[in-house]
Amino acid sequence: MKNSSASAATAEPARLSSVVVELSAAIAAVTDESPKILVVQPPDTAARAGLPCGPFDPTGHRTLEEGLRTSVNQQTGLALGYVEQLYTFGNQFRDPEERAGGPRPVSVGYLALVRQTEVKSSAKADWVDWYRHFPWEDARKGTPTILGSVILPRLTTWREDAKGPERLRRRDRLALAFGLEGAAWDNERVLDRYELLYEAGLVFEASFDSGQKVEPNVVAAQMVTGAALTKDHRRILATALGRLRAKIKYRPVIFELMPPTFTLFQLQRAVEALAGGPLHKQNFRRLVANEGLVEPTGHVSAQTGGRPAEIFRFRREVVHERPAPGVRVPVRVRK
Amino acid sequence: MKNSSASAATAEPARLSSVVVELSAAIAAVTDESPKILVVQPPDTAARAGLPCGPFDPTGHRTLEEGLRTSVNQQTGLALGYVEQLYTFGNQFRDPEERAGGPRPVSVGYLALVRQTEVKSSAKADWVDWYRHFPWEDARKGTPTILGSVILPRLTTWREDAKGPERLRRRDRLALAFGLEGAAWDNERVLDRYELLYEAGLVFEASFDSGQKVEPNVVAAQMVTGAALTKDHRRILATALGRLRAKIKYRPVIFELMPPTFTLFQLQRAVEALAGGPLHKQNFRRLVANEGLVEPTGHVSAQTGGRPAEIFRFRREVVHERPAPGVRVPVRVRK
DNA sequence: CCATATATGCTCAAAGTAAGCACAAGTTAC
DNA sequence: GTAACTTGTGCTTACTTTGAGCATATATGG
Numbered sequence A, B: 001m002k003n004s005s006a007s008a009a010t011a012e013p014a015r016l017s018s019v020v021v022e023l024s025a026a027i028a029a030v031t032d033e034s035p036k037i038l039v040v041q042p043p044d045t046a047a048r049a050g051l052p053c054g055p056f057d058p059t060g061h062r063t064l065e066e067g068l069r070t071s072v073n074q075q076t077g078l079a080l081g082y083v084e085q086l087y088t089f090g091n092q093f094r095d096p097e098e099r100a101g102g103p104r105p106v107s108v109g110y111l112a113l114v115r116q117t118e119v120k121s122s123a124k125a126d127w128v129d130w131y132r133h134f135p136w137e138d139a140r141k142g143t144p145t146i147l148g149s150v151i152l153p154r155l156t157t158w159r160e161d162a163k164g165p166e167r168l169r170r171r172d173r174l175a176l177a178f179g180l181e182g183a184a185w186d187n188e189r190v191l192d193r194y195e196l197l198y199e200a201g202l203v204f205e206a207s208f209d210s211g212q213k214v215e216p217n218v219v220a221a222q223m224v225t226g227a228a229l230t231k232d233h234r235r236i237l238a239t240a241l242g243r244l245r246a247k248i249k250y251r252p253v254i255f256e257l258m259p260p261t262f263t264l265f266q267l268q269r270a271v272e273a274l275a276g277g278p279l280h281k282q283n284f285r286r287l288v289a290n291e292g293l294v295e296p297t298g299h300v301s302a303q304t305g306g307r308p309a310e311i312f313r314f315r316r317e318v319v320h321e322r323p324a325p326g327v328r329v330p331v332r333v334r335k
Numbered sequence C: 001c002c003a004t005a006t007a008t009g010c011t012c013a014a015a016g017t018a019a020g021c022a023c024a025a026g027t028t029a030c
Numbered sequence D: 001g002t003a004a005c006t007t008g009t010g011c012t013t014a015c016t017t018t019g020a021g022c023a024t025a026t027a028t029g030g
Helices: A002-007 A012-016 A064-076 A145-161 A164-178 A190-199 A204-210 A216-223 A233-247 A252-256 A264-275 A281-290 B002-007 B012-016 B064-076 B145-161 B164-178 B190-199 B204-210 B216-223 B233-247 B252-256 B264-275 B281-290
Strands: A019-031 A034-040 A053-055 A082-089 A104-113 A125-129 A261-263 A294-301 A309-314 B019-031 B034-040 B053-055 B082-089 B104-113 B125-129 B261-263 B294-301 B309-314
Touching: A019 A064, A019 A233, A019 A264, A019 B019, A034 A064, A034 A264, A053 A064, A064 A082, A064 A104, A082 A233, A082 B082, A104 A233, A145 A164, A145 A190, A164 A190, A190 A204, A190 A233, A204 A216, A233 A264, A252 A264, A261 A264, A261 A294, A264 A281, A264 A309, B019 B064, B019 B233, B019 B264, B034 B064, B034 B264, B053 B064, B064 B082, B064 B104, B082 B233, B104 B233, B145 B164, B145 B190, B164 B190, B190 B204, B190 B233, B204 B216, B233 B264, B252 B264, B261 B264, B261 B294, B264 B281, B264 B309
Parallel strands: A019 A104, B019 B104
Antiparallel strands: A019 A034, A019 A053, A034 A125, A082 A104, A261 A309, A294 A309, B019 B034, B019 B053, B034 B125, B082 B104, B261 B309, B294 B309
């Protein structure tokens, strides 16, 4: 424990072996039935976009979460409500500056949920569709075509390129992550899938980080595997999506993303947007009603172009009544 | 992002505002039907015991997990198998050295699972009963007496000491964490409970960290709220227990703690040890069997002092067959 | 009024769960 | 050896949850 502070006392080597703790936030919202996240465009337009983030300042920040909130506030003007820590990454060479002798970034990723598209500040921050970065994760209108046309064929090739036990390991991981060979597609395994694409060199970040030239056909594949982000931000985003998909099932976090009142169909659309697949309507409403997650406001909405929908609000009391109050996502209906 | 490395260039302030990333491991095992964790006793016997940990070295470690594995190996001689990141804490003043101008520790906590009590090295590391640090979490033989005799009365006092909205917030948190006012006891909320005890000053670490004198009756309460650990290690341990209790339900992690073959009752005892409560025997075995988690070896055990039990082994294939293969913990039987 | 769209209520079969009874097959006390 | 006890295992039963779909209610646009 003492060693690190001791090495920090020396002059030049200290710069080389130093660590910077970076706090990054995947800030999610749901608007117009589509999941959004906030990305910031750096002033240098050639650089890749990234998540709102900033360095942890031990003198100014009493906790990591406080540091995150102030960073995000300065950068985007948003005052975050629900915030949850995701994961801490410290992999080598995810930041190009490190090769140039820069400090090793240890990045703590957070998931934040905000209601609607609260206006952002002057900063160059944009709400973009979450699936722009993960086109293979959106199965709301059937299995994404990229899966069958590009991703699975290339991953299969990558798997067969390996020899011996490594090939078996790859076969295993592929089957589990993408629901092959009898396994079921698990919508929470977003990170597993992204990591496989990264290792197989099918996302832009992979060849960028390795610093090596890539073949033209690989470049072509990278074109359709979603928009890249700076450093490991897409990885944080994958972690966030996976965690959020898991969490809506046992905590009422979906309501952090909804307006104060809503129809059950709006709620269903929001859950579908995050879960990435269509749900059985009647069962969905029965479940949310049975769980006591919502209560009627007594009003109805006429905006629907059909029979008016009853308007509901979230019942805060559920958290006291049930051990795991969440939206029980019913079976995925094939479309 | 540039600011932090810039501030590191100056001489004295850099020491004050520096950050050290510390990697800590909650290494769990189950022996003799009781859950164990590995704690190391510092050479200075006056100091509190702690988890195996070490600083993250950006020059030597390519990833955080690699850093953890080498740290633990050097310190205890253990070669970890299953390892999972838990949470990253960066709270101020959890390390007394910080008040003396030391660097701010950002500690990344890990959960590691090892089989049986693999021999430890020469280091002063001991396997201790996990519940020694959390006596209120073990309900295998009925509700722990400390809960009713000390913890809940004092927490109630603490709750009522607050005024206005803060009192309501405390009421809410207390009810949720400890299953009061109609809520159910959720065995996964280990961290929530520990944090409440910490905030209420009922664990030793709280008064130590604050640096303030405490009243004699509070000291008395701290005597029965389990063994303290250094810095925030008990918090990491609480996180680990909560996560493990959640995880055994949907991932077959329990088998990381079991010997290669075992009887169903041994398996049940192991799950009970972690879950902290008794289970219904017949239903437990039906669930484990139905899930296809285990398969018979064809042998029987004669060690049981009763009818010999069939010996099983883990069926690795389940991970391919079911989306969430875990030990479905049946209802808690009241004892 | 009709076609059509969405909202909502209801049924029904299949599967899963909690609880407990009964019996099997060993060990230990005497 | 036998009774008493311990642990293991099969099975029943009432109840709850789930997946799926049918039917009906109430809007809109022609």
